[in-house]
Amino acid sequence: DIQMTQSPSSLSASVGDRVTISCRASQNIGPFLNWYQQRPEEPPKLLIFAASNLQSGVPSRFSASGSGTDFTLTIDGVQPEDSAAYFCHQSHSSLAWTFGQGTKVEIK
Amino acid sequence: EVQLVESGGGLVQPGRSLRLSCAISGFTFDSYAMHWVRQAPGEGLEWVSGISWNGANTGYADSVRGRFTISRDNAKNSLYLQMNSLRPEDTAFYYCVKAGYSPRAFDYWGQGTLVTVSS
Numbered sequence: 001d002i003q004m005t006q007s008p009s010s011l012s013a014s015v016g017d018r019v020t021i022s023c024r025a026s027q028n029i030g031p032f033l034n035w036y037q038q039r040p041e042e043p044p045k046l047l048i049f050a051a052s053n054l055q056s057g058v059p060s061r062f063s064a065s066g067s068g069t070d071f072t073l074t075i076d077g078v079q080p081e082d083s084a085a086y087f088c089h090q091s092h093s094s095l096a097w098t099f100g101q102g103t104k105v106e107i108k
Numbered sequence: 109e110v111q112l113v114e115s116g117g118g119l120v121q122p123g124r125s126l127r128l129s130c131a132i133s134g135f136t137f138d139s140y141a142m143h144w145v146r147q148a149p150g151e152g153l154e155w156v157s158g159i160s161w162n163g164a165n166t167g168y169a170d171s172v173r174g175r176f177t178i179s180r181d182n183a184k185n186s187l188y189l190q191m192n193s194l195r196p197e198d199t200a201f202y203y204c205v206k207a208g209y210s211p212r213a214f215d216y217w218g219q220g221t222l223v224t225v226s227s
Contacts (some may be wrong), residue, residue: 049211095158095167
């Protein structure tokens with residue numbers, strides 16, 4: 001299976017800061033990289049698909065980029081409601097769609 | 109409205125079995141692959157198993173291969189996960205998840221059902 005390595009595991013930011021989360025795949029996955037946001041006590045929510053496309057309803061302060069093995073999620077001007085865990089996820093494989101370990105974002 | 113409703117979780121002793129079910133509504137179930145994803149309390153997401161739209165192809169994480177079996181009944185709009193030889197490390201919330209084509213991602217999630225493996 002494809003291994004996904006995400007960093008950092010946690011971070012703390014102030015309102016208005018720029019936050020960057022990285023994700024690396026163990027092999028070339030092309031553009032098949034998604035990002036999910038999970039708030040406490042809720043199931044994950046699709047945030048970004050195909051490496052850089054915002055899911056409908058997601059605020060424009062979220063952006064993402066990358067291709068192949070290296071990907072980045074950026075929150076430009078982080079808000080209190082962005083306090084959550086973020087997971088990268090590859091959908092390149094036929095069925096074994098694996099996740100990164102997650103990044104917990106705390107807003108100071 | 110898309111709904112995925114898991115059931116069948118609970119407390120079970122190590123070595124025993126449990127069967128999870130997921131009732132689906134709001135989309136054409138037999139057109140999409142489906143998956144189970146789990147999350148131990150306070151931990152990250154782990155893909156567990158996936159099944160193609162017609163059930164012909166299945167996949168499993170190494171951690172559950174040989175113990176868990178995924179299946180589906182398209183006539184009943186239902187997804188299942190048979191879990192045998194359960195271990196304490198299988199303790200987690202289990203989510204039923206729909207795989208989309210465009211986007212090629214997990215676009216709908218259930219609320220999850222908690223499985224606790226403990227003596």
